[in-house]
Amino acid sequence: MPAPALPPRSVAIVIGTRPELVKIAHLVRILGPAAHLVHTGQHYDAALSGRFLTELGLPEPTLLDGIGGKPRAVQISAALAQLDALFTEEQPLAVVVQGDTNAALAGALAANARGIPLVHVEAGLRSHDRAMPEEHNRVVIDQLADVLCAATEDNRDLLRAESVPAGRITVTGNTVVEAVQEHLPxxxxxxxxxxxxxxxxxxxxxxxxxxxxxxxxxxxxxxxxxxxxxxxxxxxxxxxxxxxxxxxxxxxxxxxxxxxxxxxxxxxxxxxxxxxxxxxxxxxxxxxxxxxxxxxxxxxxxxxxxxxxxxxxxxxxxxxxxxxxxxxxxxxxxxxxxxxxxxxxxxLPSPFGDGLASQRIAVLLGALAAGRAERELSAAA
The missing domain is CATH 3.40.50.2000 (Glycogen Phosphorylase B;)
Structure with missing residues (x-):
């Protein structure tokens, strides 16, 4: 599965926490110059997030301001406003969010507001516990996403039970598998x-x-x-x-x-x-x-x-x-x-995949971007 040929900084990858950095790192490396890493600062400090960026071999991200340590609603609204401005100035071909954080929800809302195709990595997770803010985040993101990368067949089935069209869902495995395989000393x-x-x-x-x-x-x-x-x-x-x-x-x-x-x-x-x-x-x-x-x-x-x-x-x-x-x-x-x-x-094999999730997601991104470019050319003609 070769990496797709995409223009520089054409895929905005919005993250805000250290676990997101870990799980998205291999995809960022596969995409190379096409990846534009955007860090909302939900969890950011030089000692921890900076160390993770270096250890994972990731480029310096575009870092948003005034979000870390704030209440949930403030984090989401502040990140959304800054992401909207960023996507207006430099509109990507696609936006990628991972998981169920406030940063992921802000990235999903910003992409949706600007009509930018949205890819949700780790789609379909459900705790069925409404006391968890993350549960609300992930449900909303999955409803907004154009491409839902489900880690397991069970995740796909949960999405289908919520009437998400089958054509928007792909079982890719979970990117954590390659993260562990790559970074275990x-x-x-x-x-x-x-x-x-x-x-x-x-x-x-x-x-x-x-x-x-x-x-x-x-x-x-x-x-x-x-x-x-x-x-x-x-x-x-x-x-x-x-x-x-x-x-x-x-x-x-x-x-x-x-x-x-x-x-x-x-x-x-x-x-x-x-x-x-x-x-x-x-x-x-x-x-x-x-x-x-x-x-x-x-x-x-x-x-x-x-x-x-x-x-x-x-x-x-x-x-x-x-x-x-x-x-x-x-x-x-x-x-x-x-x-x-x-x-x-x-x-025992891991139920979360075979270590090829990031490659599968990169291929999906290439197809998504190619389809969008083709539609834009048709519209211009």
Whole structure:
């Protein structure tokens, strides 16, 4: 599947968070000069986003102003206004958005307002949980999109059930597969990293927590930290502390619960993958980690009330629990499976595709742009 020949900066790729950067990076590289990366600044700082741009080999983006840290409605409206001005000045042949962030919704609305074809990468995810802002974002984006790149057959079926025309949907796989395959460090680098953290392969827990349902509720946050602290009595628990999570821990007076844990500063993508690859169990509320663990072949305990990625559960990689003692019970069940359990997961294919999603999406973009150019020539004639 060769890369399409597209004019420079003809495909606007709108992102706003670090997970979006990770998942869209390979597509940006395939498109080369045709890709115009636009960062809304929803999550942007030089230490984290800047580091990810460098690590992922991405060009400097066009960065919007005054969006990070604002309420959801302000983020969307401010990004929409700036994107509309940008697309008026330099109209792309197509706009690409990834996932379900506020940045993705703003990009979708801006494309729709200007009549620019919209491509939604990771279309069709549904948690059926209306309390999640992301659920509203993804439903609206899918209704606006001209090309919907569904990661799985189940995602396609959910879209069809919402009356999205079949001709707009293509099952491409999820771009996370190639991201993990490309950025997982080599075995010797992983071994050195584990040694630097003082842990042994298959003998530690890796944990993250950042979702508002867990961090904005002091009782839920305390329950998660207590369970991690209890696990730390049995084996090391590496806790990658998101800056937002740290702020919530401090404001709730829960810093003492961090003492039994090994705190990690924000990690680069390759470093995180290396630690996840050799963790005995991962505990997280992240959506992306639910996908990444299926490529790494590691067990995951998902601390959430709902998930838009049931494929990871159905395939046996993950299970869903609420904050509280069920976290520890679920982790200990996975630990009891031992090496046989880890070998079993390592042999399972990821339900999220074969690592060719970005190439398929690039081909779709080429066809979309060619069709638009042909229509414009016909109209001019």
């Amino acid at each position: 080599a075995a010797d680098e992983r071994a050195a990293l584990l040694a630097a953290h003082g842990v042994s392969a298959d003998r530690y827990v890796l944990a993250t927590a950042h979702r508002p349902e867990n961090t904005d509720d002091p009782a839920a946050l305390a329950a998660i930290l207590r369970e991690l602290a209890s696990l730390a009595e049995e084996l090391p628990v590496l806790f990658a502390v998101h800056p937002r999570t740290r702020a919530r821990i401090e404001s709730a007076g829960l810093t003492h619960l961090l003492e039994p844990l090994t705190e990690l500063a924000p990690l680069g993508y390759g470093e995180f993958l290396a630690l996840a690859r050799h963790a005995a169990v991962i505990v997280s509320d992240s959506g992306g980690i639910q996908e990444e663990t299926t490529v790494l072949g590691r067990p995951l305990v998902v601390v959430r009330r709902s998930t838009e990625r049931p494929e990871a559960m159905d395939a046996g990689f993950a299970e869903l629990v609420l904050p509280g003692r069920e976290i520890g019970r679920a982790v200990r069940r996975r630990l009891a499976d031992g090496q046989a359990g880890l070998r079993h997961l390592a042999e």
